[in-house]
Amino acid sequence: MSSKFKIFLFIVLALVIGFGGGLYFGYKNLSPSKITANPQRELVTTQGQPKISIMVDFEDGTVKTMNDIEVNNNANLLDTMKNAFATTNIPLEYKEYAGLGALVTKIGDKSNGTGTSYWQYWVNNKRPDVGASSYQPKNGDIIEWKFLPDQGF
DSSP, X not given: OOHHHHHHHHHHHHHHHHHHHHHHHHHHTSOTTXXXXXXXXXXXXXXXXXXXXXXXXOSSSOEEEEEEEEOOTTOOHHHHHHHHHHHTTOOEEEEEETXXXXXXXXXXXXXXXXXXXXXXXXXXXXXXXXXXXXXXXXTTOEXXXXXXXXXXX
């Protein structure tokens, strides 16, 4: 056999092994507790009450973390925060703007406009395009609130 043909066979074999391994490990990571089969042999994902985590970083060395917060009846993030913060005694203030929604103005003892800092949030390390009163939390979301200087967004 020529060396070009051997290289070609080696590449094809490597691709087949890589593809097969990817399929094996991809299916292996499906959680059996999350997926069940119904009698028609269709996969069904079990749906429970969505749960999220919220981290509040006051940027002074104080960080509050709340895990496994249930999101009730398709509540938005602000409604979910109001309930969670009330049970953990974290003061929360916001201002409603007609047609725009609500703006979080104070968490704990940090108020927007102190120096040049304002409350800003991220969902799963990404800045959402909507305010907290418009964001619908999804199961497993990690919400981060930080008191940071104005970013000019």
